Amino acid sequence: MHAVIVAPLGGTSVILRPGSPKAIKVGGARFAEIQTAAAGDGTVPDWLADAAATQWGIALHDRPAAGNVLVRAPGPYRFSRATWEINLGCDYDCEMCYLGKKRFEGLDREGKRRLLRIIRDAGVIWLQITGGEPLIDPGFSDAYEHAHELGMVIELLSNGSRLHNERVFGLLTERPPSKLTLSVYGASAETYDAVTRRRGAFNRFTEGLHKALDAGLNIDLSLILLRRNAHEQEVMRAWANELGLPYREYANISPTIHGTDETLPSQSPEHLTQRTPFRGCPAGHTPIRSGVPPFARWAASRTSTWSRKESKGWPDSAVSPIPSCFAPEDAPAARCPARAGCAGRWPRSSRRRRHHWRTIANTEAGDVMTAVMVEISPTRTAVKEDAEAVVLIEDVDTLTDESLPGCGDDNPYN
Structure with missing residues (x-):
């Protein structure tokens, strides 16, 4: 390698x-x-x-x-990072999970490999793999190794429940991710197991965490704060500091991907944070996403003006338009409805009081991206x-x- x-x-x-x-x-x-x-x-x-x-x-x-x-x-586009939700399943049953009813669906082996090639050809360098829970996916090992072979640098978001497994642990130590971000749901077995609704989950997590630390993997922690575990916030912080690991805290919980709100009562009101809505031009900020058939159909409706012949090697993807600032010069363009100046840095007409969207694919993808989502984020590094x-x-x-x-x-x- x-x-x-x-x-x-x-x-x-x-x-x-x-x-x-x-x-x-x-x-x-x-x-x-x-x-x-x-x-x-x-x-x-x-x-x-x-x-x-x-x-x-x-x-x-x-x-x-x-x-x-x-x-x-x-790559033909100014994108360098992507996040891939490899499946919709998880071995935990947390009440705040945005998946709602877990369907344990994802692409087959060839579908995963084809998607990875598409992402690579877009110019993506850093690929963040998440889920669901990525480490329980039966095709994770093959996809992870293939992404390495394609020359992408891998980050993993996981609950850490399978790190104690020798096969998973061996894969991650042989080909380590550049970063392994683990979610933490409590600092005691009683609280952690209650949040995940899995008896013994805390002990398996701590076993895997210490194995990964001893192996020298680059780990950071996401402390998930909820009504059920907020009383252990300081203990979780102290645990992370004792381990010498960086951490971030997350308390804002989203509705499920099905649009239902049963996850929201799990939030701890006193820990919620306010985010300032982004009101500027989306060019150079808005990621493109592919996957989940309803979204794919929406993307197709937005990209129908570009024929498959013009899609430049992207016939199998299902993605939304991207700003002209991050697209090749010869891509067809359509007037963007945004009422803002272009945020792009390339010296072209789009820097006037309008900008264009470029289409990178026309899709007929009803089943190609079933149950996965890919978010490809722009990176603005125009200074030579x-x-x-x-x-x-x-x-x-x-x-x-x-x-x-x-x-x-x-x-x-x-």
């Missing part, structure tokens, strides 16, 4: 190590040098080997570039770097943190 991934990102390029949040940012001349070496029989450039040794402690000196360096082709630049980045999120909250964030109930 490749040791590093090299990918274009806006006006620059990044070098990534699977399983690591660190990165190396390089200019266009450096990217071209790596691309040439990997396409032929060249060796890893000395400057890259030096930087990789400093950043990740790996030895690439005098190694062939082919096989050690995977060079990603530039020095062509010879080599910059070490400790946390790659600093390169991609301009998406609005809610676009690929770690809240499993948002």
